[in-house]
Amino acid sequence: MSLTIKSHFAYPTYLSFTTKPSRFTGYNTKIRPNSIYHFNPLKLTYYQPKKMQAPVQYSPAPVIKSSLIEPDGGALVDLVVPEGERGAKTIEAESLPKVRLTKIDVEWVHVISEGWANPLKGFMREDEYLQSLHFNSLRLKDGSIVNMSLPIVLAIDDETKERIGSSSHVGLAGPDGDLIAILRSIEIYKHNKEERIARTWGTTAPGLPYVEEVIIPAGNCLIGGDLEVLKPVKYNDGLDHYRLSPKQLRKEFDRRNADAVFAFQLRNPVHNGHALLMNDTRRRLLEMGFKNPILLLHPLGGFTKADDVPLDVRMEQHSKVFPIIPSV
Amino acid sequence: MSLTIKSHFAYPTYLSFTTKPSRFTGYNTKIRPNSIYHFNPLKLTYYQPKKMQAPVQYSPAPVIKSSLIEPDGGALVDLVVPEGERGAKTIEAESLPKVRLTKIDVEWVHVISEGWANPLKGFMREDEYLQSLHFNSLRLKDGSIVNMSLPIVLAIDDETKERIGSSSHVGLAGPDGDLIAILRSIEIYKHNKEERIARTWGTTAPGLPYVEEVIIPAGNCLIGGDLEVLKPVKYNDGLDHYRLSPKQLRKEFDRRNADAVFAFQLRNPVHNGHALLMNDTRRRLLEMGFKNPILLLHPLGGFTKADDVPLDVRMEQHSKVFPIIPSV
Numbered sequence: 067m068s069l070t071i072k073s074h075f076a077y078p079t080y081l082s083f084t085t086k087p088s089r090f091t092g093y094n095t096k097i098r099p100n101s102i103y104h105f106n107p108l109k110l111t112y113y114q115p116k117k118m119q120a121p122v123q124y125s126p127a128p129v130i131k132s133s134l135i136e137p138d139g140g141a142l143v144d145l146v147v148p149e150g151e152r153g154a155k156t157i158e159a160e161s162l163p164k165v166r167l168t169k170i171d172v173e174w175v176h177v178i179s180e181g182w183a184n185p186l187k188g189f190m191r192e193d194e195y196l197q198s199l200h201f202n203s204l205r206l207k208d209g210s211i212v213n214m215s216l217p218i219v220l221a222i223d224d225e226t227k228e229r230i231g232s233s234s235h236v237g238l239a240g241p242d243g244d245l246i247a248i249l250r251s252i253e254i255y256k257h258n259k260e261e262r263i264a265r266t267w268g269t270t271a272p273g274l275p276y277v278e279e280v281i282i283p284a285g286n287c288l289i290g291g292d293l294e295v296l297k298p299v300k301y302n303d304g305l306d307h308y309r310l311s312p313k314q315l316r317k318e319f320d321r322r323n324a325d326a327v328f329a330f331q332l333r334n335p336v337h338n339g340h341a342l343l344m345n346d347t348r349r350r351l352l353e354m355g356f357k358n359p360i361l362l363l364h365p366l367g368g369f370t371k372a373d374d375v376p377l378d379v380r381m382e383q384h385s386k387v388f389p390i391i392p393s394v
Numbered sequence: 395m396s397l398t399i400k401s402h403f404a405y406p407t408y409l410s411f412t413t414k415p416s417r418f419t420g421y422n423t424k425i426r427p428n429s430i431y432h433f434n435p436l437k438l439t440y441y442q443p444k445k446m447q448a449p450v451q452y453s454p455a456p457v458i459k460s461s462l463i464e465p466d467g468g469a470l471v472d473l474v475v476p477e478g479e480r481g482a483k484t485i486e487a488e489s490l491p492k493v494r495l496t497k498i499d500v501e502w503v504h505v506i507s508e509g510w511a512n513p514l515k516g517f518m519r520e521d522e523y524l525q526s527l528h529f530n531s532l533r534l535k536d537g538s539i540v541n542m543s544l545p546i547v548l549a550i551d552d553e554t555k556e557r558i559g560s561s562s563h564v565g566l567a568g569p570d571g572d573l574i575a576i577l578r579s580i581e582i583y584k585h586n587k588e589e590r591i592a593r594t595w596g597t598t599a600p601g602l603p604y605v606e607e608v609i610i611p612a613g614n615c616l617i618g619g620d621l622e623v624l625k626p627v628k629y630n631d632g633l634d635h636y637r638l639s640p641k642q643l644r645k646e647f648d649r650r651n652a653d654a655v656f657a658f659q660l661r662n663p664v665h666n667g668h669a670l671l672m673n674d675t676r677r678r679l680l681e682m683g684f685k686n687p688i689l690l691l692h693p694l695g696g697f698t699k700a701d702d703v704p705l706d707v708r709m710e711q712h713s714k715v716f717p718i719i720p721s722v
Contacts, residue, residue, distance in 0.1 A: 199596075200530050200543075211539065215528075261596035268527075268589035270598045 138212040139185025159237035163230045176299035180311040189220040191290030192255040199265045221284035249291035324360040331364040335383045466540040467513025487565035491558045504627035508639040517548040519618030520583040551613035580619035652688040659692040663711045
């Protein structure tokens with residue numbers, strides 16, 4: 067079982083783009099991909115419902131607007147401090163004990179800060195960590211339960227713990243030393259790696275990349291708290307304009323008057339199997355009575371398998387197959 | 395972490411008895427236990443609330459009757475077939491492919507049949523097994539969620555699976571060959587032992603008794619289905635009269651007009667720490683305004699640690715410390 071299959075959100079989130087419905091209609095193309103892709107030429111066909119066939123009747127008819135689907139736990143989390151407060155918060159962050167993040171830690175800051183892990187407002191404290199490990203869920207204050215099948219935690223080593231001392235807050239610095247966030251009302255607790263691995267993957271066998279490259283080398287403590295991110299996380303790799311936040315995506319769905327959104331998350335170049343699934347889903351939504359279903363194609367970046375096609379190459383392929391709307 | 399700590403019900407259930415309130419009041423005794431117990435002489439003291447001290451006020455005052463606390467998932471499960479149907483069901487069971495149970499399997503039949511694992515109505519099918527493993531819970535048809543942190547499953551070997559063939563139902567026979575139940579509308583699925591162990595204990599390290607003695611030697615398949623038990627499970631060890639079912643306990647609590655029940659589950663002889671906890675709980679309940687809180691002392695039998703004090707010795711000790719009401 068891979069981490070991405072178990073996760074219910076875009077694990078290291080990198081990119082979101084949507085097809086333009088006006089051009090998607092009747093869309094039919096062939097491309098001959100470079101040999102790097104290892105799959106057959108694509109043929110995306112758009113399903114045309116038979117005019118003579120009575121549409122399947124569902125009762126009651128679904129009335130769904132994309133903007134009406136609430137984020138898990140209610141309000142969408144947005145942990146980036148307003149621009150006006152950035153200066154003061156940065157000065158405060160500089161005065162605090164520092165925790166140096168890895169590249170992957172920064173990706174998790176990105177995930178949390180934009181609400182991809184709603185309703186999480188920071189790296190997990192122990193009560194959230196244990197709920198995630200044991201129940202794959204979080205129980206909210208109102209008694210409702212949301213899926214949270216992966217612990218989202220920040221590991222620190224003993225030396226960092228020592229340096230933090232009795233401070234209630236810490237500054238988080240990126241791999242290059244730049245301050246990127248404040249973690250408030252912190253809680254430091256034991257990083258029981260074996261239990262985390264066993265409960266997350268259901269095995270402790272060697273060979274799990276995330277285990278061997280991220281968890282095993284990590285520190286023996288976890289630090290949880292509330293996150294305040296000094297500015298939006300960017301990667302400066304020429305792909306940031308594809309990385310829409312949930313807030314931006316919701317706005318885009320509304321702008322297009324989507325009455326349904328169907329998402330397709332993938333770690334590979336698009337191939338015929340994907341195309342079949344996407345077309346079939348769209349067909350079913352139209353048959354159910356939706357008028358304007360919108361596809362959210364959601365390629366995974368960040369921590370993918372070592373032999374996966376690199377993100378920039380995949381993006382190039384996607385851009386040839388789909389008409390892309392880079393919205394920011 | 396031990397299995398019994400993680401479980402929310404009496405895992406291999408053996409015994410339930412309650413203290414008699416009229417004699418518990420002002421109860422004060424000393425016993426000098428046999429050296430087998432490894433603890434100091436007991437002194438159980440009964441807390442007398444100070445007459446002059448105003449009782450703590452809770453608002454609104456709790457109005458709880460033991461009989462009003464619903465079993466998990468609603469109605470109390472009782473899977474023992476009525477006496478009038480026993481003959482016909484036994485004949486049917488004889489005609490079915492048989493699964494031979496171990497001693498521990500029979501204890502699980504006992505647990506399930508009396509509703510100790512409410513709302514479970516048989517050994518878990520795969521959907522229940524996976525929910526238990528991943529969510530430590532079961533989601534019921536009405537959307538509500540109940541704790542179910544241990545998979546309650548029946549393992550069979552490949553030869554038994556072969557023998558069952560396409561039969562929808564099987565007969566369950568005890569270690570001595572006696573038919574004890576029918577399992578209906580069966581589902582056979584893979585017994586992924588490593589994942590079960592990793593997710594249940596959070597480790598795959600050697601040395602876990604239940605893992606090494608029960609799971610590892612078990613068959614490679616699990617069989618789930620609805621249970622019909624031909625007659626109440628008995629152990630004929632001179633202790634069956636202590637083994638009250640949840641139904642019998644509820645009746646007893648009502649008969650005594652209990653307005654609160656506090657349970658104490660233990661695997662050891664009663665010692666001073668236990669006594670303190672029991673007395674303190676009773677004191678708190680009285681302070682909260684309950685008039686007649688009843689203690690349910692719940693010794694564990696079945697699969698305990700190899701060096702634990704044997705059940706019959708513990709029962710002898712309990713009987714000296716508490717006035718016992720053997721209710722059946």
